[in-house]
Amino acid sequence: MAESTQPGTPATTPTSWGWCAWHQSYARGVRLIRAIEQGSGPGASLFACGPCRKTHNLTPLADLPL
Ligand SMILES: [Zn+2]
Numbered sequence: 001m002a003e004s005t006q007p008g009t010p011a012t013t014p015t016s017w018g019w020c021a022w023h024q025s026y027a028r029g030v031r032l033i034r035a036i037e038q039g040s041g042p043g044a045s046l047f048a049c050g051p052c053r054k055t056h057n058l059t060p061l062a063d064l065p066l
Pocket of ligand 1: 020021022023024027048049050051052053
């Protein structure tokens with residue numbers, strides 16, 4: 001009987017599974033992006049995956065300076 005000191009599966013993963021509004025499909029690691037201008041409406045919050053954020057030069061809402 002050997003004791004293993006494996007830390008096990010990490011419980012917290014930074015990736016999230018959701019709908020990417022840019023390539024219109026579910027993707028892993030989506031981040032909240034606010035893409036709709038709020039000039040004449042309530043605005044909308046959309047999610048984008050990593051590749052789409054690079055392609056469209058999107059900045060996650062959480063990373064924007066307030
Ligand atoms: Zn995407």
